[in-house]
Every structure is written in C-alpha cells, then in structure tokens.
Amino acid sequence: MGEMDLHIIVCLKVVPKPEEVSINPQTMTIDRARARSEINPSDMYALEMALSLKDEHGGEVSLLAMGPPFFEPYLRIAMAMGADAAFLLSDRAFAGADTLATSYVLARGIERLRPFHLVLCGEESSDGATGQVPPGIAEWLDIPQLTYVEHLEVLPHGRVRARRVIDGGYQVLTAPLPALASVKSGVNEPRFIDMDRWLWAMQEAPVTVWGLADLGLDPEMVGAKGSPTVVSRVQQVGARQRKRILITGTAEEEARTLWRFMRPLLEQRS
Amino acid sequence: MTKPLYRPEEAQGVWVYLEHVGKELTPVSRQLLGKARELAQKKGVHLTGVLLGHEISHLVEEAWAYGADVVLWADHPALRRYVTGPYARVVADAVLSYKPDVLLLGATANGRDLAGRLAVRLRTGLTADCVDLAWEEGSGHLVGWNTGFGGGIMAAILCPYHRPQMATVRPGVFPTPQPQPRRGEEVRLPVHLQEADLQVEVEEEALVPPAGIMSAQVLVVGGRGTGGQFDPLWELARLLGGEVGATRVAVDEGWIERERQIGQTGYVVRPKLAIVCGASGAFQFTVGLQDAETIVAINIDKEAPIFEQADYCVVDDLFQVVPALVRIIKEG
Amino acid sequence: MPGEPLQADQALLLDDELWEQVVRASDGMASLCYQCGVCTATCPWGLVLKEPLNVRRLIRRAQLGLEVGGDALWLCTTCGLCELSCPRQVAISQVMLSLRRVAWRRRQVPRGLSRVLWDIQFDGNPWGSPPSHRSAWARGLDVPQFSATDHQVLYYVGCTVAYDRRAQRVARALVSLFRAAAVPFGILGDDEPCCGHAARDLGQLEYARHLAQQGAEIFRRAGVRTLVATSPHCYDMFSRHYPPVSDSFRPLHYTSFLAQLVEEGRLCFRPLPWRVTFHDPCYLGRRHGVVGEPRRILRAIPQLELKEMAHTGPKTLCCGGGGGRMWLETEAHARLSHLRVEEAAATGAQVLVTACPHCIACLEDSVKLRGLPLRVMDVAEVAAAALAGGEMP
Numbered sequence: 001m002g003e004m005d006l007h008i009i010v011c012l013k014v015v016p017k018p019e020e021v022s023i024n025p026q027t028m029t030i031d032r033a034r035a036r037s038e039i040n041p042s043d044m045y046a047l048e049m050a051l052s053l054k055d056e057h058g059g060e061v062s063l064l065a066m067g068p069p070f071f072e073p074y075l076r077i078a079m080a081m082g083a084d085a086a087f088l089l090s091d092r093a094f095a096g097a098d099t100l101a102t103s104y105v106l107a108r109g110i111e112r113l114r115p116f117h118l119v120l121c122g123e124e125s126s127d128g129a130t131g132q133v134p135p136g137i138a139e140w141l142d143i144p145q146l147t148y149v150e151h152l153e154v155l156p157h158g159r160v161r162a163r164r165v166i167d168g169g170y171q172v173l174t175a176p177l178p179a180l181a182s183v184k185s186g187v188n189e190p191r192f193i194d195m196d197r198w199l200w201a202m203q204e205a206p207v208t209v210w211g212l213a214d215l216g217l218d219p220e221m222v223g224a225k226g227s228p229t230v231v232s233r234v235q236q237v238g239a240r241q242r243k244r245i246l247i248t249g250t251a252e253e254e255a256r257t258l259w260r261f262m263r264p265l266l267e268q269r270s
Numbered sequence: 271m272t273k274p275l276y277r278p279e280e281a282q283g284v285w286v287y288l289e290h291v292g293k294e295l296t297p298v299s300r301q302l303l304g305k306a307r308e309l310a311q312k313k314g315v316h317l318t319g320v321l322l323g324h325e326i327s328h329l330v331e332e333a334w335a336y337g338a339d340v341v342l343w344a345d346h347p348a349l350r351r352y353v354t355g356p357y358a359r360v361v362a363d364a365v366l367s368y369k370p371d372v373l374l375l376g377a378t379a380n381g382r383d384l385a386g387r388l389a390v391r392l393r394t395g396l397t398a399d400c401v402d403l404a405w406e407e408g409s410g411h412l413v414g415w416n417t418g419f420g421g422g423i424m425a426a427i428l429c430p431y432h433r434p435q436m437a438t439v440r441p442g443v444f445p446t447p448q449p450q451p452r453r454g455e456e457v458r459l460p461v462h463l464q465e466a467d468l469q470v471e472v473e474e475e476a477l478v479p480p481a482g483i484m485s486a487q488v489l490v491v492g493g494r495g496t497g498g499q500f501d502p503l504w505e506l507a508r509l510l511g512g513e514v515g516a517t518r519v520a521v522d523e524g525w526i527e528r529e530r531q532i533g534q535t536g537y538v539v540r541p542k543l544a545i546v547c548g549a550s551g552a553f554q555f556t557v558g559l560q561d562a563e564t565i566v567a568i569n570i571d572k573e574a575p576i577f578e579q580a581d582y583c584v585v586d587d588l589f590q591v592v593p594a595l596v597r598i599i600k601e602g
Numbered sequence: 603m604p605g606e607p608l609q610a611d612q613a614l615l616l617d618d619e620l621w622e623q624v625v626r627a628s629d630g631m632a633s634l635c636y637q638c639g640v641c642t643a644t645c646p647w648g649l650v651l652k653e654p655l656n657v658r659r660l661i662r663r664a665q666l667g668l669e670v671g672g673d674a675l676w677l678c679t680t681c682g683l684c685e686l687s688c689p690r691q692v693a694i695s696q697v698m699l700s701l702r703r704v705a706w707r708r709r710q711v712p713r714g715l716s717r718v719l720w721d722i723q724f725d726g727n728p729w730g731s732p733p734s735h736r737s738a739w740a741r742g743l744d745v746p747q748f749s750a751t752d753h754q755v756l757y758y759v760g761c762t763v764a765y766d767r768r769a770q771r772v773a774r775a776l777v778s779l780f781r782a783a784a785v786p787f788g789i790l791g792d793d794e795p796c797c798g799h800a801a802r803d804l805g806q807l808e809y810a811r812h813l814a815q816q817g818a819e820i821f822r823r824a825g826v827r828t829l830v831a832t833s834p835h836c837y838d839m840f841s842r843h844y845p846p847v848s849d850s851f852r853p854l855h856y857t858s859f860l861a862q863l864v865e866e867g868r869l870c871f872r873p874l875p876w877r878v879t880f881h882d883p884c885y886l887g888r889r890h891g892v893v894g895e896p897r898r899i900l901r902a903i904p905q906l907e908l909k910e911m912a913h914t915g916p917k918t919l920c921c922g923g924g925g926g927r928m929w930l931e932t933e934a935h936a937r938l939s940h941l942r943v944e945e946a947a948a949t950g951a952q953v954l955v956t957a958c959p960h961c962i963a964c965l966e967d968s969v970k971l972r973g974l975p976l977r978v979m980d981v982a983e984v985a986a987a988a989l990a991g992g993e994m995p
Contacts, residue, residue, distance in 0.1 A: 019732050023423060036733055038724040077723075099396060100272065100389060127418055130398035135354070135386025144470045145354055147383040161473070166379040168291065169477035171351070175470040186484065186540075191709065192719040195808035220271055228272065228395030228432035232406075234425045237417065242565065243581040251590035252598075258566060258591075259598050261582055265543050265564055266488065266510060267297070267442030494970075522934035522971060534729070535931040538717070553766035554928070554963065557729050575767050 006059030042122025080201035096224030103136025298376030304447030307337035355467035395429030488512025495548020551576025627700030641684035681920035702805025748788030750825030775986035834885035872991025883958035923960030
C-alpha cells in the first residue's frame with residue numbers, strides 16, 4: 001500500500017443454528033434460547049478476505065456487529081483469527097430491526113470508525129438471508145458498493161478492483177475507496193483460530209460496546225420503531241428434515257414423477 | 271420511524287423492475303410481470319415495467335407482451351451494463367416522480383444489489399426473497415411471504431406506512447406467463463446522472479458458464495452402482511445445466527477424476543439439486559452433500575442408507591430411470 | 603521442495619525459530635534424534651508408496667530450520683510403529699504433530715482442514731453434523747442421561763460413532779451388552795463434548811488442549827468416575843492428554859471394560875460358529891498395550907474360532923485412518939488397509955474383527971474395493987450377536 005494503513009471493517013452477525021430454531025407461537029418471535037449459535041457462515045468468508053488483505057497490505061481489521069451482549073465471545077473468536085478490535089452496537093432499542101433500521105445503525109457505527117477504506121460483509125445471513133443489509137449500509141454511507149465479490153484487489157491511489165459474480169457470469173469493476181463489498185460465500189477457506197492469539201483475544205482484546213446514546217441516534221430510527229416492515233404472522237414450517245418421499249411405479253412412471261418434482265426447483269436457479 | 275418520502279394515499283400502481291440479458295427480458299422479469307399483472311388487475315390499477323439499458327427499444331414490446339400496461343424506459347450509454355450508481359439514480363428519480371404503490375424486483379445478484387440500495391434511498395420497507403405476494407384483506411397492503419432459518423420458518427411481512435412497498439422474488443417462484451401481442455404505453459425516462467453515480471467503472475463483463483462441482487447448482491452424482499458407466503449421468507447433467515460428481519469409490523476405480531469427488535476427503539458441495547445414482551450413501555460421502563437443498567436418490571437396494579438422507583427416493587435400476595428421465599425432459 | 607535434491611545454485615534459508623518451535627512443541631523429544639533412519643525403514647507407508655515416507659529427512663530438515671511443507675508431513679497416521687524401533691525412543695509422532703503445528707502457524711495446511719476445525723468449534727464434531735442430532739443413534743433405546751448418583755459408568759460414544767450410520771451399530775451393540783450385564787450406565791447425549799483427538803492429530807495442539815480442558819470440566823461437573831469409550835482415539839485422549847478430572851476418574855476402552863465383565867461372569871455368550879481374525883487398532887494394541895482384552899472377549903464365545911494375522915498385537919499394521927487421515931484423501935493404490943484385508947483373508951476368516959470406528963471405515967472400504975468375502979465387525983457387534991447366538995455371520 002505504501003500511502004496508507006489499510007483499515008478494513010468487517011460486519012459480523014451471530015446466528016442460531018438454523019435446525020435448532022423454533023417459533024414461540026404466543027409472541028410470534030423466534031425462540032433462540034435453546035439454539036446453539038455460530039458466526040454467520042457467510043461472514044466468515046468476508047472476514048477471511050479482510051484478513052488476507054491485511055496479510056498482504058498491513059493495517060487493521062475492525063469488527064462491527066449489532067446485537068445483544070452474548071455476541072461478545074464470538075467477536076473474540078474472530079479476533080483470535082486475526083482481527084484487531086471489536087465494536088458491538090448493543091441496546092434494547094435496537095431489537096426488532098428490519099433491514100432499513102439495521103443498516104442504519106451499522107452505518108452510524110461505521111461512521112464512528114472513520115477513517116476506513118473498506119467495509120466487508122457476508123453475502124447474506126443464515127437467519128434472514130435477505131442479503132439486503134450490505135447495499136443498505138453503502139447507501140447510508142454514500143459509498144460505492146460491490147456485491148457478490150469473489151475476488152478483491154486493493155490498487156494504488158486508493159482504488160479497488162473487484163470481480164463480482166452475477167447471474168450467468170461475472171463483472172470486473174473498479175471503484176474508489178472507501179467502498180463496501182459483500183463477499184460471495186465459498187470463495188475462500190476461512191482460516192482457523194490462531195491459538196497464539198487465543199489468550200489475548202479472550203482476555204485482553206478490546207471489545208467496545210456502544211448503545212443508543214453513545215451513537216447519538218434518534219430512537220425513532222432504530223429497532224422495531226425504525227422499521228417500515230412489520231411481521232404480521234410467523235409459522236414454523238417443519239425442521240430441516242429430508243422428506244424421504246418414496247416414488248414408485250415403472251421406471252417411466254418414476255421418471256415422470258421425479259421430473260414433476262424437479263422441474264420447479266430448476267427454474268429457481270438464479 | 272423514518273418519515274416516508276410519500277404517503278400511501280399518494281401512491282398508485284404496481285411497478286416491476288425489468289432485467290434483460292442478450293436481447294430478451296430475463297425469466298424472472300417475465301414471471302414478475304405475470305404475477306404483478308394479476309395483482310394490478312385485482313386492485314384495478316396499472317402495471318408498469320421499468321427498463322434501463324442502452325439500445326433496448328425492442329424490449330418495450332416484449333414488456334407489453336408479458337403484461338405491462340406502461341413501460342418506463344431509459345436508454346443511455348452509461349446504462350449499457352448494470353452498475354449500481356446510474357441505475358439507482360434513474361429508478362429512484364422515476365419512483366419519486368410517479369410515486370408507485372408497489373415496486374417488485376427479481377432476487378438476482380443485480381436485482382438484490384439494486385433493491386437494497388433503493389430501499390434505503392427511498393426510506394422504505396423491502397421484503398426480500400418472497401415466496402408469495404398478495405393484497406391484505408381490508409387494508410389493501412401488499413403482503414410478502416418469505417422464509418428464514420433455512421426454510422424452517424415462514425413469515426408474512428407488511429409495509430403499512432411507507433411507499434413504495436418493495437419486494438424481491440427469486441426466479442422460478444412464479445410461473446412464466448404466456449406472452450400476448452399487446453400494445454401499451456411507453457414513456458422515455460430522463461437520465462440525469464451525478465458525478466457520484468459514476469465512480470464505479472466496469473472493466474470487464476462476461477457471461478460464462480461456471481466451472482466445477484463447487485459452483486454447480488445441479489449435480490448428478492454417481493457411485494459404485496454405475497459400474498463405471500457415467501454416460502447417462504453426463505447426459506442428464508448436460509440437459510439440466512449441471513455437473514457430474516462422484517463418490518470416492520467411483521474415483522478409486524478410475525471411472526472419473528478426483529476433482530469430482532464429493533465427500534469428507536473430496537469436496538463439500540451445496541447444490542440446489544443433487545441426483546445421486548447408484549451410491550449407497552456411506553457417511554464420509556453424505557457429509558459432503560448434507561447441505562444440498564434437495565436430494566434425489568436412485569438405488570436398486572431398498573436398504574441403501576442414502577434413502578434416509580434423500581427427499582425423493584426411487585428404488586430402481588438407475589440404468590432404467592435415468593434414461594427415462596432424460597427422455598421425458600427432452601420431450602419438454 | 604521437500605524430497606527433491608537441492609540444486610547447487612539454490613540458497614537455503616535457515617529458520618532457527620522453526621526448530622525451536624518443534625523442540626518446544628515436542629517437549630524436547632525432537633532433539634534426541636540422531637538420524638539413524640530406522641523410522642523411515644519401519645514406516646508402513648514404505649509398503650504401499652513408491653518412495654517410503656522419509657521420516658528421518660523430515661526431522662533433519664526441521665533440525666536445520668528448513669521449511670517442512672508438502673504432502674509428506676500429512677501422511678503420518680501416528681501409528682507409532684517407528685517409535686517401537688527408534689533406538690532413542692523419540693516420540694516421533696509427537697515430532698510430526700509439532701511440525702504440523704508449525705505448518706498451521708505458517709498457514710501451509712492441506713485444503714479442507716480449516717473446515718474440520720471450525721466444525722469441531724461450532725458443531726462439536728469434526729464431521730460438520732448438527733449438534734442436535736448427536737444422540738439420534740439412541741432413538742427408541744431409552745438410554746438414560748448420565749447421572750453420577752444413578753450410574754456407575756459414563757458411556758462416551760464419540761463423534762464418529764454418534765454420527766456415522768455404520769458406526770452407530772457399535773453403540774447400539776454396546777448398549778445391549780451393558781444391559782445384558784446389568785451395568786448402570788448413562789450418556790451425555792447432545793451435550794457430549796468432542797474429545798479433541800482429531801484436532802490434536804491435525805496439529806492443532808493448543809486447541810486440542812483447550813478442548814481437553816473444557817471436556818475435563820464437563821466430566822468433573824457431572825461427577826464422572828468410570829468412563830467407557832467406543833474409540834481407542836478418544837480413550838487415548840482421555841488417558842494421556844486430558845488434565846486431571848478427579849481422583850476417581852478412570853477412562854477405559856470398552857474392550858477392557860467388557861473383558862472385566864466377562865471375567866466376572868456377567869456376560870453369557872451363546873455359540874457363534876464363526877471363523878474370525880482380530881485387527882489390533884494402533885491406538886489400542888500398540889500405543890496402549892490393550893492386546894489381551896479383546897481376545898479374551900472373543901475367546902469367551904463358544905465355537906468362535908480366532909486365527910491371528912501375521913502382524914498382531916504391538917506389531918499391528920495400521921489401517922491408515924489415524925493422524926487425521928480420515929479427512930485427507932489417499933490414492934486407491936496406496937491404501938494401507940488394502941494390505942490388512944488381504945492379510946485377514948489369508949487367514950481364512952469370515953469376519954475381520956476390530957475395535958475402532960476409523961479401522962472399521964478403512965477396512966470395510968478396502969474389503970469392498972478388493973471384493974473380498976469378508977465381513978468387518980467391531981468386537982461389540984460380535985459380542986452382542988453372541989448374546990443371542992446364531993449360525994452364519
């Protein structure tokens with residue numbers, strides 16, 4: 001890099017294991033209490049990309065997450081992988097946020113971490129799976145966005161080149177920094193915890209918690225209050241079990257039935 | 271609550287953002303027009319298609335044919351390829367001029383790229399990856415149904431106070447309507463781009479088929495039961511636009527290259543659809559496939575463990591079923 | 603490149619730190635090596651590869667501070683055959699694991715291994731299977747959750763046995779044996795922690811130690827005294843690499859426990875007129891000297907005929923599954939288990955009996971590929987079958 005110390009911010013989320021989540025029918029909310037958690041698998045790829053860029057260019061990787069206090073040990077795990085600092089945006093007021101309110105809070109958190117060069121996010125999260133927060137953050141910050149990135153290169157003079165995976169092909173784009181990129185899942189192998197950093201990460205690594213007041217945010221813009229969308233109904237559709245539907249008949253009949261089931265699935269490919 | 275940029279009372283009409291590839295509208299755009307037309311007719315409002323690009327006048331007719339009453343289109347060199355900045359600018363300007371009630375987009379890579387940005391610029395709600403859309407009884411609000419937690423949870427989402435009500439829908443959720451030769455209205459949209467919209471440059475864009483089993487959305491996998499005869503599997507894979515994978519045994523026997531091995535010591539894959547032929551389903555193989563969305567298993571042995579891990583089970587000879595499947599698919 | 607002769611014009615970059623790290627990670631063992639080469643000669647890889655695994659050279663390169671990369675380092679199954687012959691009793695496997703530890707630090711590990719470690723961290727098992735399915739094998743069997751006041755024994759199932767459908771049969775066989783002998787036992791169910799052996803074998807020494815500390819705490823809080831493990835790898839972890847749990851903590855491999863039950867007359871076997879041979883798992887027969895116990899169980903079965911293979915007891919021939927090899931690929935022509943099943947077939951046995959889930963997987967795989975008329979079974983499965991008696995295996 002030469003000119004600047006690269007500062008990359010990685011947005012992380014901690015999600016419950018999908019197969020362990022259930023619905024509380026009275027409150028119509030997700031019951032995560034008994035579900036084990038993990039760092040959102042998509043975000044691991046973003047984190048690995050950030051750490052690789054840090055290996056190459058030097059600089060720092062900051063973690064940013066919006067969530068309750070139990071996120072902290074997971075942020076520490078990410079710091080054991082190589083990140084330098086973690087910022088947890090945590091406040092009761094942030095709960096119940098849809099993508100507008102979530103991207104707003106995260107963007108305000110990122111503002112407080114200026115100067116930064118890159119914001120990296122996973123392409124989507126295993127709970128909401130909308131993939132809409134990263135572009136939302138970029139809009140709030142008024143910076144260029146590069147989504148579904150499989151390769152990122154930091155160029156001299158404050159620019160970045162990225163290869164995006166689009167339907168049926170790819171695009172290679174360049175953009176000025178600071179910029180935001182969402183990283184396509186599966187494009188790298190997230191490195192395992194560096195055990196030389198373990199003790200530091202668990203005990204000394206800085207985790208800064210900011211609430212509503214610390215960020216100076218309008219309570220009407222965050223959480224459920226700041227969400228234009230509302231959930232009117234939720235239902236459990238059955239645990240992720242294999243259907244085990246037995247198809248019988250002659251080979252011809254079986255093939256026909258198979259095609260009837262398969263056809264709509266194929267049309268769903270993006 | 272963020273103030274809406276315009277109120278529900280001021281909003282009118284259903285809009286669909288249309289994507290195109292080659293010289294045609296994409297399948298999801300056509301599917302959305304079909305569903306949106308149904309929604310628009312139920313409310314007695316117009317369906318508008320929004321089209322951006324360069325040298326795309328021929329697409330206006332196609333949009334009418336698939337159901338649009340009005341086509342708003344922008345034709346400009348800066349719009350030749352999808353880039354967030356110019357596209358978001360033109361569409362947001364159009365939305366703020368015409369104030370639609372609903373804006374639907376396909377949940378493709380570019381569709382989601384645009385939708386997420388627009389939703390914040392327009393300070394409105396976005397329901398992503400809907401599996402269904404309908405009008406709510408009484409209020410007339412748009413209800414978007416979507417799933418979460420790997421499909422385990424289904425939620426109905428509303429956006430009562432903000433407009434446009436935005437939603438994205440994946441390809442294949444709605445059927446493709448039959449095109450009818452129709453004539454509707456068309457309006458050329460002005461293109462006023464700012465410096466900030468033009469910061470991202472496209473160096474290269476190409477349409478290439480993705481390579482390898484890791485990126486394949488459809489995998490036809492063969493095991494010991496193929497006895498080395500992979501031809502029917504290759505044919506099926508080609509027809510479905512997918513790739514061929516194999517169990518360790520098939521690779522060990524030299525029937526296929528190790529780059530196609532699925533399993534704990536091979537590749538861990540996550541296709542939308544895996545068709546597993548002649549593989550018993552040993553643990554070290556199935557851990558490589560456990561995240562596939564849908565698994566079809568064809569095996570002559572009814573005790574084969576693979577059946578416990580499959581969504582659709584066919585206890586039969588793969589050399590009868592696979593060719594039959596190929597025939598039926600070719601028939602259309 | 604490791605293994606290739608150096609060119610005259612290549613400068614060598616010596617890294618003193620590398621050797622220090624290896625010595626430290628091997629508790630000084632690595633310094634004892636004086637390069638005699640007996641290890642290379644005894645390593646079983648020499649039986650199936652064109653070039654033997656040059657253990658001596660790996661250690662030499664490390665001593666000199668030369669980079670130790672490449673596939674060779676990851677071939678070691680930690681079978682320990684070399685250690686039997688080493689004139690200085692160097693814990694060679696430990697040196698290998700130390701070199702692997704350095705490889706992690708340099709981020710030079712084979713593709714796919716990071717995922718295995720993340721699976722242990724977030725799923726509690728190296729297979730990436732859902733934690734909530736860990737006790738699915740026990741469905742319908744009414745196996746109680748372990749309680750120190752009610753149960754004498756904690757049956758520690760293990761990750762592979764819990765999730766691999768083939769290996770689950772061993773757990774169910776053990777349950778019927780415990781019940782037949784009226785042993786009060788329980789399991790930890792979905793809360794059973796991964797023993798950490800896979801992490802250790804793959805070179806993540808500190809992480810494995812961290813898992814061991816967590817596991818020991820779980821056993822301590824649950825008041826576990828006698829622990830019976832299905833896998834010799836888990837048993838090795840608990841008996842050699844766990845911090846002290848309590849004064850009364852006693853880990854056992856299940857064959858030791860069953861042999862004791864047989865001796866006490868608590869298990870009655872009916873005739874099984876089978877011809878069997880026994881494959882000693884490296885981690886049972888060689889590393890822990892548990893050789894007689896599995897045989898005592900088999901010999902207690904009337905009409906069972908036990909014939910020994912050429913390599914038996916401490917001289918057992920590795921199946922190829924240890925040292926993390928279950929997560930790394932071995933070319934079909936180079937599989938150690940092929941040799942073993944041929945040896946088993948040569949005894950005229952109908953059943954190849956063993957006592958380790960990795961051995962079962964490797965041996966069954968070779969039997970299938972070689973098309974041999976052999977069944978592979980665990981001692982527990984044979985003993986459970988003997989509770990009922992029967993004709994053909």
